[in-house]
Amino acid sequence: MEDTTMRNDNLQKKNLLAIAVSFFVGLVIGLVVLGWWLWPVHWINAAPQHLRQDYKQDYLVMAIEAYAQTHDAAAAQRRFEALGHDAQAMLAAIKKHPPKGITLKEISAFESAVKARPTAKSTASTQKPISTTKPPVSGHKKKGSSMQIVLLLCGVGVLVLVAVAIGVYLLKQKTPKEPVTAAQRAEALRSAAKPTDFSEEGLEDPIAQFMTTYVHGDDLYDDSHSIDAPNGDFLGECGVGIADTVGFGEPKKATALEVWLFDKNDVQTVTKVLMTEKAFNDPATQQRLAAKGDPIMAEPDGRFVMETEHLRMVVRVNDMAYGEDESGNQYFERVTLELSVWPKENDQTA
Numbered sequence: 001m002e003d004t005t006m007r008n009d010n011l012q013k014k015n016l017l018a019i020a021v022s023f024f025v026g027l028v029i030g031l032v033v034l035g036w037w038l039w040p041v042h043w044i045n046a047a048p049q050h051l052r053q054d055y056k057q058d059y060l061v062m063a064i065e066a067y068a069q070t071h072d073a074a075a076a077q078r079r080f081e082a083l084g085h086d087a088q089a090m091l092a093a094i095k096k097h098p099p100k101g102i103t104l105k106e107i108s109a110f111e112s113a114v115k116a117r118p119t120a121k122s123t124a125s126t127q128k129p130i131s132t133t134k135p136p137v138s139g140h141k142k143k144g145s146s147m148q149i150v151l152l153l154c155g156v157g158v159l160v161l162v163a164v165a166i167g168v169y170l171l172k173q174k175t176p177k178e179p180v181t182a183a184q185r186a187e188a189l190r191s192a193a194k195p196t197d198f199s200e201e202g203l204e205d206p207i208a209q210f211m212t213t214y215v216h217g218d219d220l221y222d223d224s225h226s227i228d229a230p231n232g233d234f235l236g237e238c239g240v241g242i243a244d245t246v247g248f249g250e251p252k253k254a255t256a257l258e259v260w261l262f263d264k265n266d267v268q269t270v271t272k273v274l275m276t277e278k279a280f281n282d283p284a285t286q287q288r289l290a291a292k293g294d295p296i297m298a299e300p301d302g303r304f305v306m307e308t309e310h311l312r313m314v315v316r317v318n319d320m321a322y323g324e325d326e327s328g329n330q331y332f333e334r335v336t337l338e339l340s341v342w343p344k345e346n347d348q349t350a
Contacts, residue, residue: 229343258272312343
């Protein structure tokens with residue numbers, strides 16, 4: 001349960017990391033690549049009322065100068081109205097402080113021209129600002145705006161697709177694949193098991209040390225290992241397999257495991273039977289399995305010793321759990337055993 005919780009926590013952290021990375025990459029692509037480089041926003045043909053304040057004043061001065069040359073009152077009125085609600089105030093400011101290049105007479109003439117041609121949107125009172133109208137947009141410009149909207153939508157779509165693709169890729173790369181079969185789960189447990197450091201107990205390191213894991217559902221479980229001397233000479237073998245099961249059907253419910261040690265210089269293979277609590281306390285089961293080896297009840301961190309003429313092996317229950325059903329400690333859900341072997345002349349493990 002703790003392993004599952006830790007895997008879930010790690011998966012959530014990796015998911016958050018993938019989302020954050022995807023957001024950052026999408027932001028860079030959308031803002032820098034699409035927004036500033038590929039499809040930057042261009043403002044064109046802005047109306048005079050949208051100009052900056054100093055540019056509005058320059059525009060009004062040019063309108064006054066143009067009227068002084070052409071005396072076209074209609075054009076003067078259009079240019080004046082194009083400045084929007086600021087037009088009247090700006091004209092008053094220019095009249096109060098005429099800029100270089102135009103005279104007060106030209107300003108007054110322009111003022112008379114625009115006041116003499118009120119529009120439908122303006123009122124008779126000179127106290128209210130004159131309404132403005134937007135210059136008509138040509139069909140070509142409308143088409144250009146529509147194309148910009150389409151390109152923007154396409155860019156957003158591409159951005160979303162890229163972010164999703166990156167997120168999926170990162171999840172596939174970062175998410176650990178859960179073991180599927182019983183043998184794969186057993187391998188994961190075996191790899192995670194921590195071997196005993198016998199130097200902390202004042203012993204020499206074993207010449208061979210193996211981890212083996214049985215998981216419920218691995219009906220073909222039969223693990224064996226070669227025992228070699230430091231110089232490479234073959235000394236024997238050891239291993240673990242299913243000794244007995246209970247019930248019917250598949251997967252089999254292992255109620256006992258057979259642990260064996262073979263010495264090439266001995267005529268007999270030593271075997272012991274590691275049993276569940278229920279099987280060990282059942283005399284009939286013990287009697288039936290007595291021919292396979294001495295019975296041992298499995299206990300967490302329990303140890304037992306197996307000896308041949310020239311080899312000594314210490315077996316430790318690194319991890320174990322019973323199946324969760326009404327039978328109660330009747331079969332193994334999982335068992336991880338540590339097999340540590342020394343030559344008999346280095347008899348330090350008693």
